[in-house]
Amino acid sequence: MTPALLARLRAAQAAKQPVALLTRLSDGHQCLWPEDACPGALAEAAQAALREDAARTVALDGEPWFVHPHNPPLRLIVVGAVHIAQALVPMALPLGFAVTVIDPRRAWATAERFPGIALRHDWPDEAMAALAPDSRTAVVTLTHDPKLDDPALDVALRSPCFYIGALGSRRTHAKRVARLREMGHGEAAIARIHAPVGLAIEAVTAPEIALSILAELVAVRRGAALAARAAPAAEQAA
DSSP states (O other), X not given: OOHHHHHHHHHHHHTTOOEEEEEETTTOOEEEETTSOOOHHHHHHHHHHHHHTOOEEEEETTEEEEEEEEOOXXXXXXXXXXXXXXXXXXXXXXXXXXXXXXXXXXXXXXXXXXXXXXXEOSOHHHHHHHHOOOTTEEEEEOOOOHHHHHHHXXXXXXXXXXXXXXXXXHHHHHHHHHHHHHTTOOHHHHTTEESSOSOSSOOOSHHHHHHHHHHHHXXXXXXXXXXXXXXOOGGGOO
């Protein structure tokens, strides 16, 4: 790898930009996608490697190329140190997510309730701005309190995060949508929010709701088709 290419790779990593390093195995020639123009088959292989987080070897005009994805870490930002969060966080860790819980209520966001998890006690908009959600970040708001959820959603909607979920019934979400419109968000942006959050599996308990949230999050990340929710979970009513 040339010093110039290494510098470009490090710059992309510092900026949390997903890139794929492409190496022609016959002579060691390298390029960086998407910064460098690549033939269609190579670009498709690079995109697939980034999407699946898996390296691969592909052939182009009889030449083998090694495709090495360099993705930013997967992150999950949870707003609200509530019971559902206590079930959600440990489930997210084996899926490869680095988790941060935001809640200015210090009695809720404690190391005892979330052992080994990064906790932020500043106001959600300030914490979110500092965390700078990127295209590998999912954001889930769980407090049911507009004073905490809305500022976090405001930042999330202005970011490229790949998933935004918000706890609450359809009635709650309709009021939330009205507030977000007043904050300057258009219909396309607001449509990014999955609310009521989670797949429609008739979840009732905190662990069941956490499971439905993570299932939806993974489906969005993997590009799976999502069926329309039939009814909100019992815990989301109000």
